[in-house]
Amino acid sequence: MNYTRLLPALVLATAVAFAPVWAQAPPAAVLAVQGDIASPLSLTADDLAKMPRETVSLPAPDGTKIVYEGVTLLAVLQKAGAPFGKQLRGKVLSTYVLAKAMDGYQVVFTLGELDPEFGNETILVADKRDGKPLGDKQGPFRLVCPNDHEGARSVRMLETLEIVRLAK
Numbered sequence: 001m002n003y004t005r006l007l008p009a010l011v012l013a014t015a016v017a018f019a020p021v022w023a024q025a026p027p028a029a030v031l032a033v034q035g036d037i038a039s040p041l042s043l044t045a046d047d048l049a050k051m052p053r054e055t056v057s058l059p060a061p062d063g064t065k066i067v068y069e070g071v072t073l074l075a076v077l078q079k080a081g082a083p084f085g086k087q088l089r090g091k092v093l094s095t096y097v098l099a100k101a102m103d104g105y106q107v108v109f110t111l112g113e114l115d116p117e118f119g120n121e122t123i124l125v126a127d128k129r130d131g132k133p134l135g136d137k138q139g140p141f142r143l144v145c146p147n148d149h150e151g152a153r154s155v156r157m158l159e160t161l162e163i164v165r166l167a168k
């Protein structure tokens with residue numbers, strides 16, 4: 001047997017066998033919107049890019065500004081069928097959103113603080129900072145709460161938004 005002559009065929013066979021594995025792009029990061037909700041969602045950056053876009057400017061420590069871009073938390077939750085407007089009355093007002101991050105960090109928002117007829121608070125689900133996608137420690141998705149005086153609810157590495165209806 002002449003193994004030297006077999007070698008090119010072996011290399012080719014290996015390449016063909018592994019091509020599907022090498023060609024596979026890493027799976028796109030998703031933001032899950034789940035819980036007590038009509039239409040649970042898995043949103044990718046592409047999905048967010050097609051939704052109405054908003055920007056929020058925050059002062060940077062060096063006196064310049066940071067511009068975050070994304071979709072409002074209200075719009076994301078509305079897309080998933082969360083109750084707002086006339087549906088957000090009575091015991092439904094005890095509904096909250098648990099925002100969970102990849103590092104286990106979690107904070108809560110209420111639907112009432114987001115609804116335009118109540119708190120009308122703009123919270124952004126951001127996927128860009130100064131025009132660029134967010135880096136590893138920040139994203140790919142994060143919350144930005146421009147009216148909070150502290151940064152602690154601006155959840156970085158946002159992974160899941162879980163809607164919890166306390167009163168059913």
Ligand SMILES: Nc1nc2c(c(=O)[nH]1)N[C@H]1C(S)=C(S)[C@@H](COP(=O)(O)O)O[C@H]1N2
Nearest residue numbers: 101102103105150151152153154155156157
């Ligand atoms: N996932 C995650 N997000 C987080 C935190 C955290 O520990 N984990 N810390 C919070 C706190 S306390 C602050 S002050 C801000 C700081 O990040 P920033 O300066 O990029 O807003 O992130 C907030 N978001």
Ligand SMILES: [Mo]
Nearest residue numbers: 150151152153
């Ligand atoms: Mo903080």
